[in-house]
Amino acid sequence: MRSYLSYFKLRIITNIQYRAAALAGVSTQLFFGFMYILFYIALYESNAGISAPMSLENVISYMWLGQAFYALRIPVLKDSELLNMIKDGNLAYEIIRPQDFYFKFYIKLYAHRLISVMLRFFPIVIVSVLLPKPYNLGAPTSIGAFIIFLVILVLSSFLITALSILVHLLTIFTIDSRGVFSFYAVIGELFMGGIVPIPFLPKILRIIAYILPFRFLSDFPYRIYMGDISISSGINLIPINILWIIVIVLIGYMVSKIALRKAVIQGG
Amino acid sequence: MKLCIKTKLEYKASVIINSISQFLVFFTYYFMVVALFDKFNNIKGFNLYEIFICFGVIHFGYAFCETFFRGIDRFEDHIIKGSLDRFLVRPKNILLQILVSEVDFVKVFKALQALIIIVIGIVKLNINLDILKIVTLANMLISSVLIFLGIFIFTASYCFITVDGLEVKNLFTDGGKYLAEYPISIYKKGVFIFFTFVIPYGFINYYPLLYLIGRTNNILYAISPLVTILFTGLSVVVFYKGLKRYTSTGS
Known part of the structure; x- marks a missing residue:
């Protein structure tokens, strides 16, 4: 556990370099x-x-939050070290390390996201709150909503990292990563x-969107913030959010095991 | 170029996934427009199909440049690695060499889709295409390619000075592209002026669009895409100016 922690610290320090x-x-983003x-x-x-599904003020707040917490929702934040490893076969070295491969990279990717969002969200939030009337980011509906918003943001950072590393691992099977x-x-x-x-999406897509985990990354927290989703239904959805994180971490972990076994054969 | 396609074909699964995903990427953007117009019926007086033409033209140009002129988009790599020198010693035109140094033919699908969308727009709007309108349309497509080429060359020239802060480039390519998906008149004055006189997006899919859909009969609107020739020409001049000052980073 300690080695993971120090690795996390190391990654944070490295990432801060990119101010x-x-x-x-x-x-x-602005x-x-x-x-x-x-x-x-x-x-x-x-x-x-025309009656729109969301008021203009809410849409604008939604857009600003989306920009401020961009690093927590953008699906692809490539990690070139991991990708190169996959491409040139150095992945094999990872097997002999004492730390678990999956969690090591989970920490690395997590640190990357955390720092990018930490360095960015503040100026964007400040600017967007201070803007004149129709353009600004509105205040949260209530303190309760704001707290849940923060909780979900923290959860979403775990979720997005789990998703992201899963996709990185999948490139082991296709080699070229872009597709x-x-x-x-x-x-x-x-x-x-x-x-x-x-x-705003048509009905069928809306249903799919509510089933898939991706909505927990942006739609759900932002709409809690602006009161478009009530606090009580927000609290009800948090366990599902956590469940998704566990499921995706587990899938990713299993894929990493399978992939590493395969990589041995390739490395020769 | 043939070689490039062949190397890409080596990774078969990847090419297939790539092509599908390119299709999807584009489809999603297209879809976003349709979804929004499902709820709203016009934007500042433009209807869905007029937007289609606008949208298609801009994406065609971008996809075309991404396909055939990928090399210039990665120009900073040539500078950083010093591989620009390799081009310099060859007897062919340097700009041309860089432009075609990388071909990403997967993006061809995007250009094709853009064309399809334009055609849908034209058919649904019942535009009767006389010679002049066809010329206008061709003009729009070509100038759309030219404008992105111009922007790419401009940013490449910028690399001669510094390779820092290149992300700004995305503001002009990606950012500009998104803005220009819609007729620029829907935005506020400042944006409108910027994209008419600084980066002439307006001339490729707004002014000629007005002519195409019959909002104006002024022939000037039809030939306005030609302005982009000026823009691209200027970018080439700047590029060669920069090249003269270039001292290699290699040993």
């Missing part, structure tokens, strides 16, 4: 946030009479409400 990149990330908001404002302005990644990215984005909020 300049984070700054660039912040500006990109830009995209504005862009989406301008689009939705135009859309709502030209359809004044798997873009496939996963699209499915993930669509069903987490990353492209359009889930209430």
